[in-house]
Amino acid sequence: MQYDPIKRSLGKIFNQTPALRILFYRLLDLLLLRSWYIRRELKIKASQSAEQLNVLDAGSGFGQYDYFMSTLGKKWNITGVDVKKEQIEDCNQFFKKIGRGNRVKFEIGDLTKFVKPDTYDLILSVDVMEHILEDELVFENFFKSMKKDGTLLISTPSDQGGSDTHHDHEEDGVHGFIDEHVRDGYNANDIREKLERAGFSQIETHYTYGKPGSLSWKLSMKFPILMLNASKVFFILLPFYYILTYPLAFILNMIDTASEHKKGTGLMVVAHKK
Numbered sequence: 001m002q003y004d005p006i007k008r009s010l011g012k013i014f015n016q017t018p019a020l021r022i023l024f025y026r027l028l029d030l031l032l033l034r035s036w037y038i039r040r041e042l043k044i045k046a047s048q049s050a051e052q053l054n055v056l057d058a059g060s061g062f063g064q065y066d067y068f069m070s071t072l073g074k075k076w077n078i079t080g081v082d083v084k085k086e087q088i089e090d091c092n093q094f095f096k097k098i099g100r101g102n103r104v105k106f107e108i109g110d111l112t113k114f115v116k117p118d119t120y121d122l123i124l125s126v127d128v129m130e131h132i133l134e135d136e137l138v139f140e141n142f143f144k145s146m147k148k149d150g151t152l153l154i155s156t157p158s159d160q161g162g163s164d165t166h167h168d169h170e171e172d173g174v175h176g177f178i179d180e181h182v183r184d185g186y187n188a189n190d191i192r193e194k195l196e197r198a199g200f201s202q203i204e205t206h207y208t209y210g211k212p213g214s215l216s217w218k219l220s221m222k223f224p225i226l227m228l229n230a231s232k233v234f235f236i237l238l239p240f241y242y243i244l245t246y247p248l249a250f251i252l253n254m255i256d257t258a259s260e261h262k263k264g265t266g267l268m269v270v271a272h273k274k
Contacts, residue, residue, distance in 0.1 A: 013235075015090070018097050025064050030250070031220045033213045034155050036257050037268050038126055039068060041153055045122060046072040056081065056120045056145065058111055058138075059128030063091040063104075069124075070100050079120075081109035111138045116145045126155045129191075130181045139198035146273045152200060154269040157185035158207060161214075161265045186267055200271035207264035213256035214265055220249040 014024035029035045042065075045053075052075040057066050060080030069076050082088055091106040112134045123142050129135050142152055161184075188205040195203050209217060224241060227234040234241075 015094075018094060021094060022067070022098075025067050028064055029068070031246075033209060033216055033253050033256060034126065034266060035064070036253055037208050037266075038065060038124070038153070038155055040257065041268070041270065042069060042072065042124075045151065045153075046076075049121075051075065052077065053121045054119060054147075055079065056116075056123045058114075058123055058125040058142070059131075060087070060091065060106060062087055063094065063106070065124060065126060066091070066095070066104050066106075070095075070104050074103065076103065078104045080104070080106040081111065081114055082106070083108065083110055111141065113141075114145070115141045118145075118147050120146050121150050123150070123152045125153070127157070129154060129156050130183055130185060133182045136194050136198065139195055139200070143199040143273060148273060150273045152195075152269070152271040152273075154191075154267075154271075155208075156191070156267050156269070157181070158209075158263075158265055158267040159183075159185040159187045159190075160207075160263050161185070185265070188267060191267070191269055195269070195271050199273065201274050202272040204270045206268045207261040208256065208266035208268050210256055210259060210261035210264045212252040212259070216249040216252035216256065217265075219245045219252075 010024070014020045029039065053073075055069060055076055055078045057069075057078060057080040060066055060082045063080060066078050066080050069078050080088075080091060085108055088106045088108050092101065095101045095104040095106075111128070111132060123146055125142075129138065132138055146152065188207070192203045192205055220242075224234070224238060228238075
């Protein structure tokens with residue numbers, strides 16, 4: 001399953017005006033459970049520091065989290081980095097249009113090569129590391145680029161089905177739901193050990209997308225994307241689908257974020273440079 005065609009189709013609809021794009025961001029914040037977790041951690045970070053923060057969004061995509069961070073305070077100076085030139089240009093244009101181009105900027109960068117020593121107070125990486133084979137090199141670059149007492153925040157699929165892939169069946173021609181990932185997901189101990197080798201300390205790992213969250217993800221993301229890939233006609237039916245299903249997905253998201261999970265298909269990681 002490829003996400004990019006769906007992203008491009010939705011982008012054409014919601015990118016017509018800044019107001020529609022902001023609406024799109026807010027809809028994603030409601031739909032994506034990982035956004036619930038990420039925004040909670042970012043709010044905690046904002047409450048802990050009244051000083052100027054230099055932030056790196058490592059794998060910024062279409063700028064959803066950069067927009068949210070830009071609302072947390074004018075002292076947040078944000079740099080988004082991505083390998084896709086069209087997304088970088090698009091995000092720079094959008095943030096200039098809404099008057100935030102002076103403190104939210106985007107540039108092309110390969111995270112296996114991107115290093116800016118002692119620059120960032122916070123590095124955010126959302127659903128990125130599962131796409132990068134040389135993950136330990138990226139962790140080392142994060143550590144080098146971070147200031148002392150800086151924080152790394154990672155959201156990634158876990159190895160408990162987070163990518164919804166089944167590589168053992170690929171030889172039979174059966175592919176998983178997401179084909180862009182280089183690994184099925186991270187084990188909590190595995191990613192902790194890799195971050196320790198890179199130099200990080202005080203590493204906390206928490207499973208997300210427990211049973212409530214996994215069901216919510218299927219309702220709000222997996223089933224709609226499957227239907228959109230089957231037929232673009234479903235774009236017309238999509239609002240009615242969410243009217244019926246989202247109240248349940250919202251309740252499931254609330255339960256998931258309020259719970260501690262011994263296992264889950266998502267993983268939240270917070271690490272520090274001391």
